[in-house]
Amino acid sequence: MDKCKFHPDRFAHVRCKTCFIPLCDDCKIVTNIGVFCSEICHDRAKQFQDKTMALAEKKPKRRGSPFKMLLRIIIIIILIAAIAIGLDMAHIVTLPFVESLKSLIELGG
Numbered sequence: 001m002d003k004c005k006f007h008p009d010r011f012a013h014v015r016c017k018t019c020f021i022p023l024c025d026d027c028k029i030v031t032n033i034g035v036f037c038s039e040i041c042h043d044r045a046k047q048f049q050d051k052t053m054a055l056a057e058k059k060p061k062r063r064g065s066p067f068k069m070l071l072r073i074i075i076i077i078i079l080i081a082a083i084a085i086g087l088d089m090a091h092i093v094t095l096p097f098v099e100s101l102k103s104l105i106e107l108g109g
Contacts, residue, residue, distance in 0.1 A: 005037070018045050
């Protein structure tokens with residue numbers, strides 16, 4: 001077990017949230033955001049937390065537009081059709097809907 005940074009004769013039970021030095025029960029400063037060795041470390045952690053929260057609030061929520069979603073669905077359908085037609089033309093697999101696809105895009109009879 002570590003010894004307190006400020007009282008080497010005492011065991012440390014916690015570490016400072018900012019600088020991670022070991023602290024005994026008499027040296028620790030307990031706050032609503034953590035345990036610290038000094039007000040300086042507490043202030044640094046608070047500033048970091050405030051900046052992080054401010055950035056999180058500014059960050060716009062990402063929503064996919066309906067157009068992009070529709071485009072992705074169309075691309076997936078085209079890829080599936082191309083794979084199915086390729087498998088049929090290579091005589092690997094014949095799927096029931098391939099003939100309909102061929103006639104739709106005028107590849108075959």
